[in-house]
Amino acid sequence: MVVPSRTPARSPSYLFPCVISLSVISLAALFLDYKVDDFASKTKTLAGHNLEPTPWHPFPQRTFKEESRRSQAYKIVQCTYLTCLSAMNPIPERRRVASPQKVQTCPDFFKSIHKDLEPWAKSRITMRHIMEAKRFAALRILIIRGKLYVDPYYDCVQTRAMFTIWGFLQLLRRYPGMVPDVDIMFDCMDKPVIDKKEHGSFPLPLFRYCTNDANFDIPFPDWSFWGWSEVNLQPWNEEFKDIKHGSQAKSWKEKLPFAYWKGNPDVLSPLRVELMKCNDSKLWGAEILRQNWAEEAKDGFKKSKLSNQCNHRYKIYAEGYAWSVSLKYILSCNSVALIISQQYKDFFSRGLIPKKNYFPIPSADLCRSIKSVVDWGNANPSETENKYHKQTKQTSLTMDRVYDYMLHLITEYSKLLDYKPAPPSSALEACVESLLCLADPKQRQNLEKAAASPSPYPPCTL
Numbered sequence: 278m279v280v281p282s283r284t285p286a287r288s289p290s291y292l293f294p295c296v297i298s299l300s301v302i303s304l305a306a307l308f309l310d311y312k313v314d315d316f317a318s319k320t321k322t323l324a325g326h327n328l329e330p331t332p333w334h335p336f337p338q339r340t341f342k343e344e345s346r347r348s349q350a351y352k353i354v355q356c357t358y359l360t361c362l363s364a365m366n367p368i369p370e371r372r373r374v375a376s377p378q379k380v381q382t383c384p385d386f387f388k389s390i391h392k393d394l395e396p397w398a399k400s401r402i403t404m405r406h407i408m409e410a411k412r413f414a415a416l417r418i419l420i421i422r423g424k425l426y427v428d429p430y431y432d433c434v435q436t437r438a439m440f441t442i443w444g445f446l447q448l449l450r451r452y453p454g455m456v457p458d459v460d461i462m463f464d465c466m467d468k469p470v471i472d473k474k475e476h477g478s479f480p481l482p483l484f485r486y487c488t489n490d491a492n493f494d495i496p497f498p499d500w501s502f503w504g505w506s507e508v509n510l511q512p513w514n515e516e517f518k519d520i521k522h523g524s525q526a527k528s529w530k531e532k533l534p535f536a537y538w539k540g541n542p543d544v545l546s547p548l549r550v551e552l553m554k555c556n557d558s559k560l561w562g563a564e565i566l567r568q569n570w571a572e573e574a575k576d577g578f579k580k581s582k583l584s585n586q587c588n589h590r591y592k593i594y595a596e597g598y599a600w601s602v603s604l605k606y607i608l609s610c611n612s613v614a615l616i617i618s619q620q621y622k623d624f625f626s627r628g629l630i631p632k633k634n635y636f637p638i639p640s641a642d643l644c645r646s647i648k649s650v651v652d653w654g655n656a657n658p659s660e661t662e663n664k665y666h667k668q669t670k671q672t673s674l675t676m677d678r679v680y681d682y683m684l685h686l687i688t689e690y691s692k693l694l695d696y697k698p699a700p701p702s703s704a705l706e707a708c709v710e711s712l713l714c715l716a717d718p719k720q721r722q723n724l725e726k727a728a729a730s731p732s733p734y735p736p737c738t739l
């Protein structure tokens with residue numbers, strides 16, 4: 278008997294919705310993929326996605342490690358659009374200020390804040406100032422009611438952007454409710470550019486890591502205070518402790534009686550090229566070593582530990598392409614710092630006093646100049662040792678003071694703004710979670726070590 282099967286008759290009616298919904302789902306997935314990809318390819322991140330290197334200081338275009346384009350796209354969307362939303366960042370409360378006896382006066386180098394901002398004392402800072410400074414900026418940074426917004430224009434070399442923004446976020450953590458609303462144009466490359474002659478009639482406010490006498494650029498603490506992942510430098514508070522500890526292995530008199538420099542001479546610095554010629558401990562009293570970062574990285578940075586580089590009585594500081602982050606490490610060594618005529622100054626080196634905090638070395642006749650200071654120091658060890666003791670005491674730059682400097686500079690700067698800052702539509706919120714999400718495992722470890730907590734006492738007074 279043939280039982281007519283109903284199945285074939287039924288199958289279309291039940292298969293059809295299935296097929297439809299399956300195709301809708303896969304179409305939706307495809308569409309979502311496409312959308313995510315499209316969205317991601319337009320999103321500029323603080324890890325450098327979809328950004329061209331700064332045209333004024335080109336460097337090789339970045340490559341990313343993610344396995345596929347798809348996983349990269351999902352990561353970008355997740356990190357930049359979703360993490361800060363779900364991070365539930367309540368607007369931080371202003372903390373109650375602790376005992377007044379803890380209030381300290383800021384060190385002398387804070388006086389530069391007023392000098393740096395002097396060009397806008399009368400004109401104040403208008404939106405036109407900001408928009409014109411944009412031509413020289415790699416990113417725009419805004420703080421609005423305790424939240425941070427970033428509009429990246431260009432990629433910054435290595436992890437400068439990520440670690441700089443991390444610094445801003447830690448400042449917000451350290452002084453919750455105390456950081457005013459601001460709108461800052463920031464360039465992350467080395468050389469100051471707002472020439473005083475060219476921009477004399479309309480100075481442009483631009484933050485960067487250093488400045489010099491010929492330019493209006495406003496110096497701000499550089500990324501290395503939170504770490505420099507590529508060269509294995511730890512956050513400043515750790516590195517400082519390590520160097521201090523390492524340098525105490527020998528008393529000053531027990532240290533090698535000549536001057537030491539180790540660094541990278543291949544940074545378009547004529548001064549460093551000149552310095553190479555002084556490498557002769559007998560003839561010039563100096564030992565000059567070449568740092569090869571690529572080799573060091575392969576070797577796990579065993580030979581570049583800064584705490585093992587305090588074995589000489591004298592440590593030389595030589596500028597690189599502009600200022601060098603190495604100054605703070607050199608000054609922490611319990612050696613005598615020999616600073617070769619400095620042109621570029623970061624925020625704190627303006628407070629250093631020659632013959633008190635360091636020995637100035639003229640760049641003319643370099644080797645002979647080094648030799649004469651070394652000879653004098655070795656002939657007058659007690660006087661030199663006294664000087665170095667004073668020096669280390671006076672130049673100690675703690676992370677507390679770094680945050681205080683940032684807070685005071687931003688506060689004074691914000692007083693000059695003649696409009697109420699608001700994030701432009703192209704700016705995205707950046708938060709601790711979004712940066713950690715973008716960071717690779719090594720960077721993340723480094724960032725986490727450089728986390729700040731609310732200050733138990735008020736900032737130093739200007």
Ligand SMILES: *[C@@H]1O[C@H](CO)[C@@H](O)[C@H](O)[C@H]1NC(C)=O
Pocket residue numbers: 553556557564565566567
């Ligand atoms: C300096 O001299 C030392 C010892 O002679 C040598 O090992 C080192 O490579 C020299 N440094 C440079 C930069 O040539």
